[in-house]
Amino acid sequence: MLSGLVIYLPIIALLFFVLAAAIKILREYERAVVFTLGRFTGVKGPGLILLVPFVQQMVRVDLRTLVLDVPSQDVISRDNVSVKVNAVLYFRVVDPERATIQVENYLQATSQLAQTTLRSVLGKHDLDEMLAERDKLNNDIQEILDAQTDSWGIKVANVEIKHVDIDESMIRVIARQAEAERERRAKVISAEGEEQAAQKLHEAAVILSQQPEAMQLRYLSALSVIANDRTNTIVFPFPLEAGSIISALGGGTRPSPRSGKSPLRDAPK
Numbered sequence: 001m002l003s004g005l006v007i008y009l010p011i012i013a014l015l016f017f018v019l020a021a022a023i024k025i026l027r028e029y030e031r032a033v034v035f036t037l038g039r040f041t042g043v044k045g046p047g048l049i050l051l052v053p054f055v056q057q058m059v060r061v062d063l064r065t066l067v068l069d070v071p072s073q074d075v076i077s078r079d080n081v082s083v084k085v086n087a088v089l090y091f092r093v094v095d096p097e098r099a100t101i102q103v104e105n106y107l108q109a110t111s112q113l114a115q116t117t118l119r120s121v122l123g124k125h126d127l128d129e130m131l132a133e134r135d136k137l138n139n140d141i142q143e144i145l146d147a148q149t150d151s152w153g154i155k156v157a158n159v160e161i162k163h164v165d166i167d168e169s170m171i172r173v174i175a176r177q178a179e180a181e182r183e184r185r186a187k188v189i190s191a192e193g194e195e196q197a198a199q200k201l202h203e204a205a206v207i208l209s210q211q212p213e214a215m216q217l218r219y220l221s222a223l224s225v226i227a228n229d230r231t232n233t234i235v236f237p238f239p240l241e242a243g244s245i246i247s248a249l250g251g252g253t254r255p256s257p258r259s260g261k262s263p264l265r266d267a268p269k
Contacts, residue, residue: 021053061096084165095153
């Protein structure tokens with residue numbers, strides 16, 4: 001009996017080795033690209049699959065969304081400003097067959113393509129557009145990458161520009177530009193306020209001129225405001241009617257410069 005066990009032991013070990021090489025378990029997010037004698041024969045998985053040992057080989061492909069950090073790239077903008085830009089890329093494999101057969105290493109190929117596309121797209125825009133229109137630039141880069149990686153069976157889901165590093169001297173120039181812009185806006189707002197105030201004063205003057213009593217009430221209201229203020233100002237009320245009296249007296253007969261006599265002195269008594 002012992003001799004029989006010794007005879008069957010190598011067979012059992014060989015059978016166990018064959019089963020271990022033939023049985024493969026794939027997770028839900030994995031697929032197996034199977035090659036039979038070097039030729040593509042199909043995509044299998046997930047779950048339990050069987051392969052013919054030494055005849056069939058498989059390549060595992062991950063279908064989950066992968067995150068790729070694009071290294072910092074030196075970019076010269078359209079207005080000749082040198083900046084350093086880095087981004088992050090989100091993509092996934094949608095066709096395991098093409099991702100394995102059409103490209104040697106789809107991770108490295110996608111990374112290199114993302115770097116060159118980032119430089120070429122950002123080089124067509126000004127620095128202000130890089131800082132203010134990131135969403136538009138992200139969409140442009142994503143569309144270009146998605147179109148070029150489609151033949152590899154890869155879907156680029158999203159591209160996000162993380163940092164746009166600018167030289168210190170350029171930062172000071174941008175700060176001065178922003179300060180000048182704010183000063184311009186402040187002056188424009190002040191001028192618009194003066195224009196509106198002048199328009200309202202004109203309308204108020206037209207209304208007050210239609211009714212003299214309204215001007216007298218406005219005059220008394222101004223005196224009330226001044227009286228409540230804690231100042232050393234002394235206010236002497238001046239009747240508005242006195243102005244019309246002075247105007248009437250000033251419009252009377254004046255002495256003739258030739259005679260040198262006053263009309264009141266020569267008048268008959």
